[in-house]
Amino acid sequence: MKKMKKQPFLWGSATAAYQCEGAWNLEGKGLGEWDVFSHESPLNINGATGDVSCDFYHHYEEDIRMMKEGGQNSYRFSLSWCRILPEGRGRVNEQGIAFYNRVIDCCLKHGLEPNVTLFHYDLPQALAQQGGWANRDILDTFEEYAKVCFEAFGDRVKLWVTINEPKYYAYCSNMVGNYPPNHHVDFNRYFKTVYHEAVASAKAVKIYHDLQLGGEIGIVHDSSNVEVAPQTKEPERIKAIADLFYNRVILDGAILGELPGGLIPWLQENDIDSSYIRFEDTLTLAQGKIDFLGLNVYNRFYITDYTEGETEVFHNNKGAGSTAKEGIRIKNWYETTIDPTTKRNLWGREIYPRCMLNTLMEIKERYGEIPVYITENGHGCYETPDENGMVQDDERIEMMQGYIDFMFKAMEAGCDVRGYYAWSTMDLYSWVNGYEKRYGLVRVDFDNNCRRIPKKSYFWYQKLIQEHQK
Ligand code: BG6
Secondary structure: OOOOOOOOOEEEEEOOHHHHOOOOOOOOOOOEHHHHHHHHOOOOOOOOOOOOOOOHHHHHHHHHHHHHHOOOOEEEEEOOHHHHOOOOOOOOOHHHHHHHHHHHHHHHHOOOEEEEEEEOOOOEHHHHOOOHHHOOOHHHHHHHHHHHHHHHHOOOOOEEEEEEOHHHHHHHHHHHOOOOOOOOOOHHHHHHHHHHHHHHHHHHHHHHHHHOOOOEEEEEEEOOOEEEOOOOOOHHHHHHHHHHHHHHHHHHHHHHOOOOOOHHHHHHHOOOOOOOOOOHHHHHHHHOOOOEEEEEOOOOEEEEEOOOOOOEEEOOOOOOOOOOOOEEEEOOOEEEOOOOOOEEOOOOOEEOOHHHHHHHHHHHHHHOOOOEEEEEOOOOEOOOOOOOOOOOOHHHHHHHHHHHHHHHHHHHOOOOEEEEEEEOOEOOOEOOOEOOOEOOOEEEEOOOOOEEEEOHHHHHHHHHHHHHHO
16 A cells, blocks of 8 residues: 555545536537436436536536635545546547536635546446446446546546445446346346456556556445344354445455455355456456545444345335335345334434444454545435525534544544545435435525525534634
8 A cells, every 4th residue: 555645634525427517418428327317217216317417517616616615625526437538438528628627626726625536326328338337348448537537637636536336336236226227136247347346446546556646546435334233143154244245345355455355255155156257357456456445434234134035125215205125135144124223314224423433443453554535424314495595404414423523533543534525515416316315515406596505514514624623
């Protein structure tokens, strides 16, 4: 691992291209897999699209200025692959490059460190049609895209992320089936996707290091700290499986530069295809170790044993009033379960601030002194402004304060945390809940030219940053 220079703690907020930019067909942008899914798929249950979203494409200066005024010193965002390479490879769209130059320069003008993610779920449609992440060609294609970005923006961007939540993306696309290409309970495709993401990420890390641009590069993992419910049979065995399935399958490759020990025999024992794993990739992983780890911290995985019954995966995409189940049950492995002592949001996601401490400690114990950024943490809920147009989001404030307090505890215990990003900068498109579920520190009035109105949490965050920067 490269030694990273110490810098001021980064306090920021985060977005992703498809979720905020809008401008889906402007200035040479190619078609993305999410454009097609949101326009055409019957699985897009609420009919919402990111065509306009909060129109960051035309509001970026206002958003960045508001971050600056809110005391933030960093902005995490992603690049749209098909805005830069409309066909996924080959021809570069200079208008796309020009847009991101404007965004990056605006950040720097306001003293915000850009933290840039190459891939946050939005695959170019041209690549999706060729098998997407299940096609090994993606390794070279992703490398090509990464190089274009490093060469265009690397003089000013010093913090890079290869892939946002490779495991969660693979899980939703191939196990839940609520993200395109919508495969359901397909273990073969799940592991193949994660594997290709791990190797592609390592290739991008290597090429970034080779270019010697003087910055740092990492990967963002959705933290999935596993806890086993009391009275579970064989707790150690199932914890180890869940940890492999959710965490080590990505983290061992990215941090240690090697696949988790025993992965191939374990896949074979479970009748899961491993034929795509190649010896030559061992070297790629070893040469592509990350400089830092980004962790998106929302909840833990709380599980118990599951021996009878069929394998099933559920996701609650409907929110309030829905009786849909949330979680996974895999025969002979485990099932997710509910801890009656903790709160859940309306989509069934557990609110469990302590998982911040637990996940950071576990990373430190398992992987040693890896620098970490909390690249996302936030609270999704329904919101109505009061008579003055203000959103009094005390629930969000209470929740985020709890997670941040546990982050400080982890730092006191020696975890090397370098920054924290609230999800999200402003209200934006939620992948499967459209615009009902809001996460922003700033409200977006979608019916009124996407007018921005800071919420109570925006001011709370501003004060918290001021206090901690003293
Ligand atoms: C993270 C993603 O997993 O969770 C974000 O990186 C996403 O892109 C966020 O929006 C919240 O998820 P959801 O499904 O509640 O919008």
